[in-house]
Amino acid sequence: MGNSEQLAVGVIGTGGMGSMHAENLHARVANARLAAVSDVDIARAGEIAERYGSVAVFGEAVELIRDEEIEAVVISSPDQTHAPLVLECLKNRKPVLCEKPLADSADAALEILEAEVELGRKLVQVGFMRHYDPQHVAVKEEVASGAVGTPVVFKGWHRNADQNPGITSEWVVINATIHDIDSARWFIGEEIEEVYVRGMNTAPKLGEDVWDVQLIQFSTTGGRMGSIETNVVSGYGYEVGVEIVGESGVVRTAPPSGAVVRRERAASQRIEDGWLERFHTAYVIEVQNWVESLRNGGPTGPDAWDGYASLVVADACIASLRSGSPQKVARLEMPLLYGEGLEVAK
Numbered sequence: 001m002g003n004s005e006q007l008a009v010g011v012i013g014t015g016g017m018g019s020m021h022a023e024n025l026h027a028r029v030a031n032a033r034l035a036a037v038s039d040v041d042i043a044r045a046g047e048i049a050e051r052y053g054s055v056a057v058f059g060e061a062v063e064l065i066r067d068e069e070i071e072a073v074v075i076s077s078p079d080q081t082h083a084p085l086v087l088e089c090l091k092n093r094k095p096v097l098c099e100k101p102l103a104d105s106a107d108a109a110l111e112i113l114e115a116e117v118e119l120g121r122k123l124v125q126v127g128f129m130r131h132y133d134p135q136h137v138a139v140k141e142e143v144a145s146g147a148v149g150t151p152v153v154f155k156g157w158h159r160n161a162d163q164n165p166g167i168t169s170e171w172v173v174i175n176a177t178i179h180d181i182d183s184a185r186w187f188i189g190e191e192i193e194e195v196y197v198r199g200m201n202t203a204p205k206l207g208e209d210v211w212d213v214q215l216i217q218f219s220t221t222g223g224r225m226g227s228i229e230t231n232v233v234s235g236y237g238y239e240v241g242v243e244i245v246g247e248s249g250v251v252r253t254a255p256p257s258g259a260v261v262r263r264e265r266a267a268s269q270r271i272e273d274g275w276l277e278r279f280h281t282a283y284v285i286e287v288q289n290w291v292e293s294l295r296n297g298g299p300t301g302p303d304a305w306d307g308y309a310s311l312v313v314a315d316a317c318i319a320s321l322r323s324g325s326p327q328k329v330a331r332l333e334m335p336l337l338y339g340e341g342l343e344v345a346k
């Protein structure tokens with residue numbers, strides 16, 4: 001580790017997510033420091049560097065990765081940049097926390113998997129931050145304790161307040177639903193085997209062929225079932241939650257914990273505006289745990305297998321939304337490097 005005993009972390013991409021990670025590394029995460037930033041918009045990277053002081057600026061992300069001072073990398077540039085930058089991190093033996101999705105296709109994720117297996121050492125973590133969200137963790141702990149018996153049905157919902165034109169139905173799957181696919185695998189403890197996607201357009205501004213509301217039904221390798229509702233133009237706010245139906249009970253994420261305001265003959269609670277607000281705590285815990293794990297030998301969070309396995313499910317979802325019929329998930333066998341795979345739910 002570097003001279004200051006603090007892990008020197010470089011952040012690639014200084015937009016919404018990258019500037020948030022940079023601020024957390026600077027101000028909220030112990031035993032780490034924001035050492036460098038990179039953005040193709042060099043002025044934006046420069047502003048972040050100036051704000052936090054003693055931060056190097058790189059116009060080229062690969063230069064940040066190759067810099068000897070940089071001990072670990074956070075990738076928060078757009079989806080299509082993830083795979084080449086993660087491969088560069090592997091080439092340079094740098095631990096990397098890559099925002100979701102791990103790549104923009106399952107094939108590209110497979111290249112990462114193969115490179116990491118070849119290296120024989122896990123260096124990649126994927127930014128599935130719900131694993132660190134206290135509301136999700138509380139549900140996971142209840143399920144794992146056996147409180148509701150074997151989980152048999154997963155229900156997930158993921159609603160964004162609004163969306164700018166320019167997106168596609170496929171983007172909704174790869175960029176938004178990917179989180180819920182990962183959640184389903186994590187909570188049920190089994191891989192998804194078959195998916196069936198239906199959708200509709202409720203927001204003409206996106207283009208009539210864009211399904212802004214999508215409903216996925218799935219079954220798992222052990223015959224359990226689930227549904228995911230993704231709605232990228234909910235119109236009312238940002239909301240993410242899960243419900244796990246077990247053999248003897250149900251566990252659900254807690255509703256918002258903000259104050260209840262009673263006025264004009266109505267009671268109301270604020271609903272968050274977006275992910276930066278809703279998952280503020282999760283992002284800090286995610287990076288703090290990642291830093292600690294690197295100090296103790298290697299990453300312990302969602303890994304390249306999770307990134308790959310969720311992308312093959314996303315591919316099947318895309319095939320289903322195009323064909324209108326259920327699709328099997330074509331997945332490789334898990335390489336030994338990734339251990340036992342998903343923790344089997346009781």
Ligand SMILES: NC(=O)c1ccc[n+]([C@@H]2O[C@H](COP(=O)([O-])OP(=O)(O)OC[C@H]3O[C@@H](n4cnc5c(N)ncnc54)[C@H](O)[C@@H]3O)[C@@H](O)[C@H]2O)c1
Nearest residue numbers: 013014015016017018039040041061076077078079099100
């Ligand atoms: N985990 C989550 O909850 C979550 C939430 C939102 C976005 N994301 C993911 O985070 C990533 C970034 O999303 P965002 O909302 O911050 O996007 P953004 O558009 O706000 O920021 C992306 C930044 O990357 C820069 N950039 C583009 N190409 C680059 C390159 N080759 N090298 C360096 N910088 C480059 C852009 O100039 C921009 O500043 C995406 O992959 C997205 O899917 C994750």
